[in-house]
Amino acid sequence: MSRKKKQAGDPAVVVAYLRVSTDEQAASGAGIEAQRAAIDAAVEHRGWVLLDTFTDAGVSGKSIIGRPALADALATVESGAAGTLMVAKLDRLSRSLLDFASLMKRAQDRGWNLVALDLGIDLSTPAGEFLASVMASAAQWERRIISQRTKDALAAKRASGTRLGRPSTLPAPVRQRIRLERAKGRSLRQIARGLNDDRVATGQGGRMWHASSVRAVLPPQGSVEVVASSSQC
Known part of the structure; x- marks a missing residue:
């Protein structure tokens, strides 16, 4: 059975969203009353109807998660x-x-309008829709920049010999055994098989060694490490 798509609300029926963080309660232009006044004026000017107002007070705008009034x-x-969600700024x-950008796409996909008065964003107008597309492109650019910076930082850490991931709880004698056996020319699989035969637990408490888990114990390729001989242990 196909599900019927919900009927889109009337764009002229508005819900207002207001938000202040704790340190913005008295800030000029950011207070609750200033936001309310801007939205009331815009609704009256357009001949729209304000259905309801939702307010998150003392809440950060860093994320849209954890804001009950916005939900x-x-x-x-x-x-x-209602058909329009309006914010003063x-x-x-967010x-x-x-x-x-995620909220704009959600509005477009689900058939409701989003208005941000300070930037002139109004998805019901060609100009507002164009501005929304520009901001979506900027958001995509920001996402790629963040991703590239993360990759570059990880690559730099690997190049410097920094081991990534959760710290291993593998005892020093086991690490030493693996490195000595590798220095003697044994393959990763041979080392793993010997550890399994001796029932040596892995660094995360597992029971089965694999070539990949042995490789994770070894220093990154290109780094210099002094391995003690068995006579020095």
């Missing part, structure tokens, strides 16, 4: 009871460009 506002427009909705 209620989104539920209202997505139920079809873009950063009241300080993250990636989060805002």
Whole structure:
């Protein structure tokens, strides 16, 4: 049985979303009353109807997660009871460009309108839709830049010999055994087989060694390590 798509709400019926963090309660232009006044004026000017107002007070805008009033506002427009979610300032909705781009796509996919008064974003107008697409492209660029920076940082750590991932709890004698056997020319599989035969636990408490888990104990290729001989142990 096919599911019926929910009827989109009337774009002229608005829900307002207001937000302040603790340190912004009295900030000029960011307070609750200033946001409310801007939205009331915009709704009246456009001849729209304000259905309800949802407020998150003392909540950070770094993420859209963990904001109950925003969740209620989104539920209202997505139920079809209203057709537009309006904020006075873009950063009241989110300080993250990636989060805002995600919300814009969600609005477009589900048939409701999103308005941010300070930037003139209004998905119901050609100009607003164009600006939304520009911001979505900027968000994609930011996502790629963050990803590239992360890759570059990890590559630099590997090049310097820094071991990544969870720290191993493998006892020093076991690490020494693996490195000595590798220095003597034994293959990774041979070393793993010997450890399994001797029932030596892995660094994370597992019972089975593999070539990959043996390789993880060894120093990165290209790094210099002094391995003590068995007579020195």
